[in-house]
Amino acid sequence: AQSVAQPEDQVNVAEGNPLTVxxxxxxxxxxxxxxxxxxxNRGLQFLLKYITGDNxxxxxxxxxxxxxxSQTSFHLKKPSALVSDSALYFCAVEGGANNLFFGTGTRLTVIP
Amino acid sequence: DAMVIQNPRYQVTQFGKPVTLSCSQTLNHNVMYWYQQKSSQAPKLLFHYYDKDFNNEADTPDNFQSRRPNTSFCFLDIRSPGLGDAAMYLCATSSPGRGVSSYEQYFGPGTRLTVT
Structure with a gap:
C-alpha cells in the first residue's frame, strides 16, 4: 500500500533561515x-510534484x-523562510486510481 | 480564473438534520473528490467520481452520500449528521492523463460544518 510519513508535527525556523519539512x-x-x-480555514494549495525526471x-x-x-524521501526545502510561509504542509503520494494519500501534516512556524 | 468553488463556506446544522454541501468547478476536470478533514489532520478521502462512475472508500460511512448531476457540480449529502461529523469538507478535482497537470488535485476553499 502507498503511504507517506511526516515525522515532525511542528517545525520552527527563524525568518531568513533555510527550512526543511x-x-x-x-x-x-x-x-x-x-x-x-x-x-x-482554506483548502489545500498545490506546491510541487515529482513524477519522473530530475530529482x-x-x-x-x-x-x-x-x-x-535510496532514502525513500521527498523533503521540502526553501533557502530563506518568510513569515508568510507559516502554514500546514502536507506530503502526499498518488495511490492509484488518481487518489492521493496524505501524510499527517507538519505545521511550519517562521519566527520573525 | 478557472477554479473550484464550494458553497457555503460555513454551514451549521442540527444533530440528525440532513445537510447538503455543494462544489462546482470551471476546470472541466473529469474527476471530483470529497475529503473530510478534522482539526488540522490529514484530509481523508470519502469518495470520488471519475466522470459518472462513483467510487466509495471502503470506510466511508453510509451516512455520507454524493451526487454528480453533471461535469461541473458535485454534492455531498450527510443524511443524519452526528457530532462526530463536524469537520472541514474539501472538494477537489483532477484531470488524469491530460499532460503536465495530470495527477495534481485542485482544491476548493472548503466548507466548515458545525453540528449542534
Whole structure:
C-alpha cells in the first residue's frame, strides 16, 4: 500500500533561515509525490510534484523538493523562510486510481 | 480564473438534520473528490467520481452520500449528521492523463460544518 510519513508535527525556523519539512514514502512501483500547503480555514494549495525526471523539483513560492530514492524521501526545502510561509504542509503520494494519500501534516512556524 | 468553488463556506446544522454541501468547478476536470478533514489532520478521502462512475472508500460511512448531476457540480449529502461529523469538507478535482497537470488535485476553499 502507498503511504507517506511526516515525522515532525511542528517545525520552527527563524525568518531568513533555510527550512526543511521532511517526508518519507513507502510505495510499490514508481512514486508520484506531492507537496501541498494549507493556510488557516482554506483548502489545500498545490506546491510541487515529482513524477519522473530530475530529482530536484522546483515549485511555487520558492519551494523545492528533492526526491531521494535510496532514502525513500521527498523533503521540502526553501533557502530563506518568510513569515508568510507559516502554514500546514502536507506530503502526499498518488495511490492509484488518481487518489492521493496524505501524510499527517507538519505545521511550519517562521519566527520573525 | 478557472477554479473550484464550494458553497457555503460555513454551514451549521442540527444533530440528525440532513445537510447538503455543494462544489462546482470551471476546470472541466473529469474527476471530483470529497475529503473530510478534522482539526488540522490529514484530509481523508470519502469518495470520488471519475466522470459518472462513483467510487466509495471502503470506510466511508453510509451516512455520507454524493451526487454528480453533471461535469461541473458535485454534492455531498450527510443524511443524519452526528457530532462526530463536524469537520472541514474539501472538494477537489483532477484531470488524469491530460499532460503536465495530470495527477495534481485542485482544491476548493472548503466548507466548515458545525453540528449542534
Amino acid at each position: 521532511k517526508c518519507t514514502y513507502s510505495v510499490s512501483g514508481n512514486p508520484y509525490l506531492f507537496w501541498y500547503v494549507q493556510y488557516p 530536484l523539483v522546483k515549485g511555487s513560492y520558492g519551494f523545492e523538493a528533492e526526491f531521494n530514492k
